[in-house]
Amino acid sequence: MAETNEGIRLQKVLANAGVASRRVSEQLIVEGRVRVNGAVVTELGSRIDPENDLVDVDGTAVQLDTTKRYVMLNKPTGVVSTMKDERGRDDLRRFTKDWEERLYNVGRLDADTSGLLVLTNDGELAHVLAHPRFGVTKVYIAKVDGRVSAQTVATLTRGIELEDGPIAADKARILDSSGDSSLVELTLHSGRNRIVRRMMAAVGHPVVELVRRQFGPLHLGTLPVGRTRELTKVERGALLTLSRQETDAPPADGVETPASEEQETS
Known part of the structure; x- marks a missing residue:
């Protein structure tokens, strides 16, 4: 609720968002470390509208809308990336039942792939994270x-040719290569259907197991398979910062059309 028709004091907004105490928030403002809608604000009397204004501290976005929920899931294999599967397969509903908000998955992992999946009710951020552009x-x-x-x-x-066009990994490295199998780490920004499996098959090394360890600034860490946790304040800030940067940036080179995001992406 606004203090006046002109909004809420910026230091109070920062304190309510958990950035710091009001006194420390005032210091951050005076030091020129706080921006509102991209402009540095140093006046302690400044008021903002938390519902419409964008705030960042030291370049990291601050979550002001407390109705938004951000959850990380380590998706097990055998689970399809949908909230309700028409074919009766194991879906994501059991992982969202502990939250009052209606959460949805950001992008997809195919049923045979495990790893990091984001669940949220923030449609704008989900669009940026999942959209191929x-x-x-x-x-x-x-x-x-x-x-x-x-x-x-x-x-x-360097790049290889697949049936739906050329593709190159942003990064690739061998983690282990012994015996009759190898562990390979691949970094991609592609949203194409089952792209990792198709790339590895194309170079003669079919995938046996696949896990997504990182999604944007988020790392799976030690989260056990089948478990969820809410994102930390730092992680939420990183996601919101990425969302704002990507919204203002031109499309990534060589990224697929939006239609490909409807497919399972690994």
Whole structure:
């Protein structure tokens, strides 16, 4: 609720958002570390509208809308990335029942892929994270058949031709290559259907297991398979910062059309 028709004092907004105490928030403002709608604000009497104004501290966005929920899930294999599967397969509903808000998945992982999936009720942020035109990076670890060579890694980053056009990994490296299998880490910003599996198959190393370890600024860390947790204040700030930056930026080069996002993306 606004203090006056002109809005709420900026230091109070920062304190309510959990950035710092009101006294420390005042210091941040005076030091020129706070921006409102992209402009530095140093006046302690400044008032803002938390519902419409965008605030960041030291370049990191501050979440002012407390009705928005952001949850990380380590999706198990065998679960489809939808809130209700028409074919009766195991879906995401059991992972969202502990929250009052109606949460939805951001993008998809196919049923055979485990790893980091974001659940939220923030439609604007979900659009930026999932839409192919913004090219948010994802990091996967793939266990593949055969011993992957340095030459193969070079091929993946240089680019290969698939049936739906050329594709190149942003980064690729071998984590382990011994025996009859290898562990490969791939960084991609593509949203194409089952892209990691198709890339590895194209270079002669079919995927045996696949997990997404990173999505944009978020890292799966030690979150057990099948468990959820709310994002931390730092993680929420990183996501919101990314969302605002990507919204203002031109589309990423070589990113697919929006239609491809309707497919399962790994």
